[in-house]
Structures are given as C-alpha cells and as structure tokens.
Amino acid sequence: MSNSEVMDVCVVGFGAIGALYAYALHKTNKVRITAVCRSNYDVLQEHGLDIESKIFSDYTSWKPYRAVRTVEEAADRSYAYIVCAFKCISDITTTPALLSPLLSRLSADPPTSTTTFVLLQNGIGIEDDLLEALSKISAPTVVISGCCWVDTTAVDGGKKITQHGNETLVLGYHRPPPASGPSASVVPEQIAKDSLDTLIDMLRAAGSNAEAAPDADIARWRKVLWNASFSTLCTLTRAHVGDVLAQPNSRQALRDIMTEVLTVARASLTPSPAVDESLSDGVIDLILTNENPKSVFRPSMLVDLDCGRPMEVEAIVGGVLRRARVHGVPTPKLDLLYAGLLVIQKGLINRRRD
Numbered sequence: 001m002s003n004s005e006v007m008d009v010c011v012v013g014f015g016a017i018g019a020l021y022a023y024a025l026h027k028t029n030k031v032r033i034t035a036v037c038r039s040n041y042d043v044l045q046e047h048g049l050d051i052e053s054k055i056f057s058d059y060t061s062w063k064p065y066r067a068v069r070t071v072e073e074a075a076d077r078s079y080a081y082i083v084c085a086f087k088c089i090s091d092i093t094t095t096p097a098l099l100s101p102l103l104s105r106l107s108a109d110p111p112t113s114t115t116t117f118v119l120l121q122n123g124i125g126i127e128d129d130l131l132e133a134l135s136k137i138s139a140p141t142v143v144i145s146g147c148c149w150v151d152t153t154a155v156d157g158g159k160k161i162t163q164h165g166n167e168t169l170v171l172g173y174h175r176p177p178p179a180s181g182p183s184a185s186v187v188p189e190q191i192a193k194d195s196l197d198t199l200i201d202m203l204r205a206a207g208s209n210a211e212a213a214p215d216a217d218i219a220r221w222r223k224v225l226w227n228a229s230f231s232t233l234c235t236l237t238r239a240h241v242g243d244v245l246a247q248p249n250s251r252q253a254l255r256d257i258m259t260e261v262l263t264v265a266r267a268s269l270t271p272s273p274a275v276d277e278s279l280s281d282g283v284i285d286l287i288l289t290n291e292n293p294k295s296v297f298r299p300s301m302l303v304d305l306d307c308g309r310p311m312e313v314e315a316i317v318g319g320v321l322r323r324a325r326v327h328g329v330p331t332p333k334l335d336l337l338y339a340g341l342l343v344i345q346k347g348l349i350n351r352r353r354d
C-alpha cells in the first residue's frame, strides 16, 4: 500500500466501542469507514454522532464514510481491516455466522492483500471459531485481539458517545491453526506483525494509547480477570464498581474470583516468563488498587442488563469455565456466578424473542 492510498475498514457493531475507534481511525485520514449499524442506523443517518472525548477530541455530528444496516450490504467490497465491535453472545449467534457474508466473499473472491479481523470484544476463546472458519479459506487473513480498557458509553438515545478518563487498547495477533481444505493458506507471521503495527500506528496517531501485546492470549486473560470479577459482581448486585469495592465481603469476593481465574489461566497457558510476570498473584492487588474506591462506573455487562440486552456471560464466564474443565481446575465461585447470570440471561433472551 502506498502512503497516499486510503484503506477500506469495516466496523461491525457501531455501539460505543465500535464508534469510538472508528472515529479514531477516521481521524488519521488514512481510512474510510463502512459502519455496520444493526440497531442504530436511523439515528446515525439523521443526526450523526456527537463525540465527547478528551483523548480523541470532541466532534459534533460525525458521520462515517458510509453506514449500512446489514453485514450483507457491507460485503460489496473487500477490506483491509474488519473490526468486530459487536458483543460476543454465542448463545444467540456465533461470530462466523454473523460475519458470514464477509467470509463468503473472502472465500469466493479472495483479495491478494491481507484482510485483518480485529476483535474488540471481551472473553476467553472468542477467537477460536473465527480462526477455525478462516483456516478453511484461501484468502490471506490475520486475527488480532484488542483488549479495551476504556470508559465509553453511548448516551442520548445513541446520538452521543462519551469517553472519560484514560484509555488503553492492548492489541496482539493470534497464531492461526494449521490450514485445512485444499486451497487454504496460512499467512507468514511477519504479515500479521505488519498488520498489527500499521493498526497501532494509526490509533496512536489519533491519540490512543494503543500498545502491542507480546502475547494476545495473556492479554485476554489479564482483561478477563477484571470482567469475571467486577462485571459479574456488579451485575448480580446491580451496583457500581465503587460499591463492590467498599464492602469488605464483596472486596474479598473480587479477590477470590480473580484467584480462581488466575489458576485457570496458568493451567491453560504454556508456562513462560511472560505468563509468570503478567499473571502473578500481585496482579490482583494491582487491579484492586487501580480502581477508584468512589467509582460510579457501571461495567458494560450491567449496562446491557439495564438496557434489557443479552450479556456476555458465555464469553466472559463460560469461556473461563470451559478452559477450567479441560484442565481439571475446580471453580466453585465462578460456577455460582455463572449459574446466577445464566438465569438472568435466559430471561433477557426470551424477552428479546417475544
């Protein structure tokens, strides 16, 4: 790609995270964004999006290069990056099923340049089914995980995105499984690295604190420590982060849950100095002391519950539990959280279908 070429980037899921990072990429003048707005198409077309962010700067009525309602409509061209910013709710649909028009196009009309999928989503093992689907097609592809540490919310009926405080985005590529099928190909690691570097350079140019993770799996486990503890407890108690930190019992529960997750993480990952360092016992204190004890932040799982939307229970808790079962790690605390959250989740899914 020459410097003057503009890249096509598709962002599937235009909620707070998708819109914020789409806006950041747009600011570089190096990309044109196709936004797949499955539920907020009309709001975006009529009003545009107001962005309130000290890091990416404020903007009134931003509209991406184009907005479409469905993934089918977006599949009229190939993309350098396909950013998956929809919630990963495998009890409703899988990522390959949701992206199927884009995957069919890649399969039927493979571009010569690489297509990179960027998963800005929570959870453990959420990349597995996409990697598996991509291993069967001949187009050169890369899958990057992005772990977002950012307080961003869609407000005012989706007309405005607010982003407060610090922002960190930890990005790393996944090594693909061996190619299957007669014409399948696996891209050399250098291509994955180049694709990651290009993305990070663009995000940093826009003001993001994006950084490369030496290992995408470690980054995912580090992030799920927070989600499996804070997101679940805040959701079950319908409380702010500060509230669960304030009570000695719930603070201890956060610690105990994180200890279980750490045990599963260490059992699942290949032992290495990086695992010892990033997933040491000390990480729990680091996470707890990093939170403001007066925080009124509501984790996105709780926001989903408040809005009557299905939650990422399978990705966040189910993903850890599936790894725990494979490695024979007992998880009594996570089992209890999972059981409670699944009851709520069933109600949310049933009401959605009514």
Ligand SMILES: CC(C)(CO)C(=O)C(=O)O
Residues within 6 Å of the ligand: 122, 148, 149, 150, 151, 226, 227, 231, 298, 299, 300, 301
């Ligand atoms: C860490 C955080 C708060 C986002 O940055 C999150 O993952 C969530 O609310 O689900």
